Amino acid sequence: MNWKAVPLVSPPGPSAARCPAHAGQDGAERAGAGGADVPGGHLEELRRQPLDLLRRSAEESAHRLARLDTGPGACLVVSDPDAVDVVLTDHDAAYFKPKMERWKQVLGENVLTSEGPAWARSRRRSVRITGARYVRRAARVVAEVTDERLRDWADVGTAGAEGTAGTHGISDIHDIHEEMRTLTLAAVLRHLCGTDDDFDLRAFGHHLRTVMECIHALESAPPGAEPSPRTERAFAHAAGELRAAVLRLVASHTGGDDLIGLLTGPPEKSPGEGRAAEPLTPDQVCDEVLAHLIAGHESTATALAWSLLLLSRDTDVTHRVRAEIGTTVGVRAPGPDDLAGMPLLQAVFTEALRLCPPAWTIMRATGRTCELSGVRLPAGAVLLASPYGIQRSARWFPRPDEFLPDRWLGDATAGAPRYAYFPFGGGRRSCPGRSLAQVTAGVVLTRVLQGFRLEPVGGPPTADVGIILRPSPGTRLRAVPLQAESAGQREESP
Numbered sequence: 001m002n003w004k005a006v007p008l009v010s011p012p013g014p015s016a017a018r019c020p021a022h023a024g025q026d027g028a029e030r031a032g033a034g035g036a037d038v039p040g041g042h043l044e045e046l047r048r049q050p051l052d053l054l055r056r057s058a059e060e061s062a063h064r065l066a067r068l069d070t071g072p073g074a075c076l077v078v079s080d081p082d083a084v085d086v087v088l089t090d091h092d093a094a095y096f097k098p099k100m101e102r103w104k105q106v107l108g109e110n111v112l113t114s115e116g117p118a119w120a121r122s123r124r125r126s127v128r129i130t131g132a133r134y135v136r137r138a139a140r141v142v143a144e145v146t147d148e149r150l151r152d153w154a155d156v157g158t159a160g161a162e163g164t165a166g167t168h169g170i171s172d173i174h175d176i177h178e179e180m181r182t183l184t185l186a187a188v189l190r191h192l193c194g195t196d197d198d199f200d201l202r203a204f205g206h207h208l209r210t211v212m213e214c215i216h217a218l219e220s221a222p223p224g225a226e227p228s229p230r231t232e233r234a235f236a237h238a239a240g241e242l243r244a245a246v247l248r249l250v251a252s253h254t255g256g257d258d259l260i261g262l263l264t265g266p267p268e269k270s271p272g273e274g275r276a277a278e279p280l281t282p283d284q285v286c287d288e289v290l291a292h293l294i295a296g297h298e299s300t301a302t303a304l305a306w307s308l309l310l311l312s313r314d315t316d317v318t319h320r321v322r323a324e325i326g327t328t329v330g331v332r333a334p335g336p337d338d339l340a341g342m343p344l345l346q347a348v349f350t351e352a353l354r355l356c357p358p359a360w361t362i363m364r365a366t367g368r369t370c371e372l373s374g375v376r377l378p379a380g381a382v383l384l385a386s387p388y389g390i391q392r393s394a395r396w397f398p399r400p401d402e403f404l405p406d407r408w409l410g411d412a413t414a415g416a417p418r419y420a421y422f423p424f425g426g427g428r429r430s431c432p433g434r435s436l437a438q439v440t441a442g443v444v445l446t447r448v449l450q451g452f453r454l455e456p457v458g459g460p461p462t463a464d465v466g467i468i469l470r471p472s473p474g475t476r477l478r479a480v481p482l483q484a485e486s487a488g489q490r491e492e493s494p
């Protein structure tokens with residue numbers, strides 16, 4: 001069954017009638033949208049329905065920049081994959097990550113928030129801790145954590161558990177994103193910090209959600225709008241709680257070959273630097289750990305939630321993936337080498353990231369005057385490169401709204417340019433956790449499909465568009481244990 005996938009793009013109504021895209025004086029096209037001629041005319045749409053706007057820009061300005069009218073300052077959508085390549089690869093250090101001030105209040109200086117030499121040092125550590133040796137270990141940890149969680153899924157049919165409830169062995173998962181978030185956070189803690197004992201996973205998830213919602217609200221407010229004291233208070237409280245949780249974690253760390261061990265161990269000499277750097281202070285260690293905990297679990301959880309929702313609505317693909325799992329690993333947990341031999345499972349995750357990329361837009365700003373796609377940009381221009389907009393373009397992916405993992409198995413995508421698909425970003429700031437995320441997803445999906453049949457609950461899922469693109473809160477899923485099902489079938493048969 002081809003599922004007309006998540007209706008994340010609302011159909012254009014009369015007010016969204018396309019205005020004839022016209023070249024502006026600077027050579028960039030106006031993004032087609034009602035209200036483009038009103039100063040700040042795209043701002044409201046960008047706040048309310050950013051996916052529609054980005055997608056329309058990708059369709060109408062595929063080879064140009066689309067200028068958004070968001071008030072003072074230049075804001076442009078980059079929908080040409082070759083221009084995305086220039087912006088992300090950035091050989092001339094002309095583009096930087098803007099709007100990091102709020103994140104710095106939570107995370108301090110680290111690989112996510114810094115630029116320059118501080119970023120380069122931090123990035124080296126990040127690349128090391130997400131390298132092949134650690135990914136191999138992570139696969140074992142993820143299988144362990146997943147099996148613990150799935151035992152709860154299987155048990156709730158009779159017992160009931162927080163976040164899940166069920167009857168006759170069927171587990172109703174009340175919020176699949178929350179469920180995956182708890183799982184991936186536990187795995188990342190165990191893998192990167194040695195333990196998740198005494199760590200309140202749900203409280204951490206709750207405070208992180210508050211921080212992300214506050215940052216999204218503050219950043220998408222109209223220019224000049226004063227932040228509400230309530231939002232500021234909520235933000236400060238949640239940020240403080242996140243830092244306190246991580247400081248406790250670091251203080252109780254008893255050594256080990258993990259991220260905290262790396263950060264608290266003897267400082268390394270950086271290439272080109274004569275002497276070793278100063279040891280990190282506890283606050284700096286906290287900055288790095290917090291950044292990795294957040295980056296390491298949230299997007300993976302979201303991508304997993306979308307993958308499971310998509311699978312639950314496609315029984316044909318699910319059967320074929322289960323058959324692939326059966327012939328490759330049987331009932332045991334897969335390691336990275338096994339996953340390399342499971343192309344359909346990998347294609348499912350790749351396709352879920354195409355349809356619903358957690359990082360739905362990647363933002364850069366120009367550090368100086370520069371030229372992109374023949375357009376001269378002033379310093380401080382904001383550029384939006386949207387994996388969502390580009391990856392849903394029929395130009396690169398026929399039947400773009402459909403969940404078709406098979407498109408990744410043949411050569412159907414071979415002709416697409418490099419940046420027609422970039423859920424992990426690209427260039428020097430590309431995601432260092434890509435392999436870790438892919439292995440984590442492979443292990444979790446395998447374990448779930450080995451044990452459960454998935455059933456959708458309610459209509460097609462909708463998206464909550466914030467800092468990440470996640471399923472709306474309360475998106476449910478039903479998991480039927482395969483053992484219980486086959487036992488039931490045996491009982492029923494004459």
Ligand code: HEM
Pocket residue numbers: 097111112123126130291292295296297299300303357358359362363422423424425426428429430431432433434436437
């Ligand atoms: C499906 C899961 C994931 C997705 C979709 C994802 C996506 C991304 C994207 C798009 C960026 C680039 C952002 C930009 O250029 O502005 C990024 C950066 C980053 N990601 Fe991931 N990520 C995932 C999982 C992970 C994991 C498991 C880790 C593990 C630690 C991780 C760590 C990071 C870090 C540290 C950065 C910042 C890199 C830098 O700025 O140099 N990510 N991620």
